[in-house]
Amino acid sequence: MNPTSLNSSTTILLAILSIIGNTYYWVTFVNRTHASARLSHHVHRTLRKLHFLGISAWPVAMILFWNRGTDGQLTPSAFSQQSVLMQTLMLITGSGSALLLIQTIRWQVSGKRCFERCIEKNTIPLPRDREGTDFRGEPEGLGKLFPWNEIWSPQLTRKTVCVPANAASENPSAHPLRILHLSDLHFDGTPGTDFYRQVFNYCATLDFDLIVLSGDLTDDSERVPLLAELLAPLLSKAPGTFILGNHDWRISPDAIRRKMMAAGWIDLGGRHQVLETPAGAVWLSGNESPWQHQTPTPPPRDSDCLKILISHTPDNISTAISQGYDLMLSGHTHGGQVVLPMFGPVYCPSTYGPRYASGLFRAGSLWMHVTRGLGGLHHLRWRCSPEVTILEVSRHHSSAPNR
Ligand SMILES: [Fe+2]
Known part of the structure; x- marks a missing residue:
């Protein structure tokens, strides 16, 4: 399916998946970088702040740069009405949702069992x-x-x-x-x-x-x-x-x-x-x-x-x-x-x-x-x-x- 043909409701869903996927990418980034001993504490702290900024800035950027059409209202105008940059960023960040889904399935299948494997909990x-x-x-x-x-x-x-x-x-x-x-x-x-x-x-x-x-x-x-x-x-x-x-x-x-x-x-x-x-x-x-x-x-x-x-x-x-x-x-x-x-x-x-x-x-x-x-x-x-x-x-x- 040509992504530019997506209607308004699908565009809303894509926007939500884009926000979730963006959050997933930033959390993954900070998890991986914090596993490294090569970066100083100062760099780790800066990256942590950057990840909070990246998570919160993307929804704001979407609102600010959303193509509102001729009436200027913030309506869920179709994907095809967005700029090429916005479309590209939405698709890239949206792919994070697919990776999050895989991670969630893995957690549900095995991780949760490992987490809870104990004979007593007080x-x-x-x-x-x-x-x-x-x-x-x-x-x-x-x-x-x-x-x-x-x-x-x-x-x-x-x-x-x-x-x-x-x-x-x-x-x-x-x-x-x-x-x-x-x-x-x-x-x-x-x-x-x-x-x-x-x-x-x-x-x-x-x-x-x-x-x-x-x-x-x-x-x-x-x-x-x-x-x-x-x-x-x-x-x-x-x-x-x-x-x-x-x-x-x-x-x-x-x-x-x-x-x-x-x-x-x-x-x-x-x-x-x-x-x-x-x-x-x-x-x-x-x-x-x-x-x-x-x-x-x-x-x-x-x-x-x-x-x-x-x-x-x-x-x-x-x-x-x-x-x-x-x-x-x-x-x-x-x-x-x-x-x-x-x-x-x-x-x-x-x-x-x-x-x-x-x-x-x-x-x-x-x-x-x-x-x-x-x-x-x-x-x-x-x-x-x-x-x-x-x-x-x-x-x-x-x-x-x-x-
Ligand atoms: Fe610790």
Whole structure:
């Protein structure tokens, strides 16, 4: 069909698809560029502003430059009456709607299942403090305007995975490894200090064998001693490991590492360590690429250990697969920050876009857990509450999948 022959009602539909598609392209652009370590924080911030401008400017431009015909009214005049430039831009941006449809189908078919794959989900109770004032602080910026903001509604999720055990190991499933997976604390990003204190104290009542912090600990290295103090009840229960994320790298990675190690945390950035746990020996590696170029030694293929790669970004999944890890633990995406009812997660700084926004994913013999994380610098989460996970990893000789 010749597009210039489209009538008024089809033109309205095309205009709507054009606005939706334009939004999709800008969000995709900002997701992909934020996955890169080559651009500075300043450039990232500028691109973020540009994407807001691009999303809001296009509908305005359509109104301003819409060919209104001889009567000058803003009527849905046919596509053929628009300028060639307007027609071209409408078709280009409209194609984004088709890509969004493909992404939505993928989310509905598999992503949603990964997102929700947990055996238990509880909201962590956050009581008011002793003085009776709401300790959760004031939402700022966008969060203030949004009544369903979930940044102060953290959830504890329990998830289970089963990974194949080495044929030589005896009774591998005797004791599953219980990992407390925390990520993207962004201490003291959005919620106040008491938010973290309450959440960590609640976590200290749980049973776990190992703690993993998968990056973005803070946005202020001066706050690390206080963060370590709040985390101390957890560390008294099990060994704690950490790597750094892009936000830590942006400020002072060496200072953060030094202070965390001084508080008793094991630094796994660019290295590995074998830890003895009640579930047996665990090979733990930390991969901070693309922000750090030093990568850990891959585990021996015939090792009897459970092999875990901690990577801030899920983008290192192909490395985890090729190097024979059993499990990868990530964060970074904040679950998409906003999860739209039909379309799924929106903002994910990943080369895969929202594909690995949050949840449990299986690729060959590898399981990957991506947590939504606990904090964030942006003051809005919708249908994407902060998350703390207890991940139970059991091992069986059979290669039968999961749970
Ligand atoms: Fe983060």
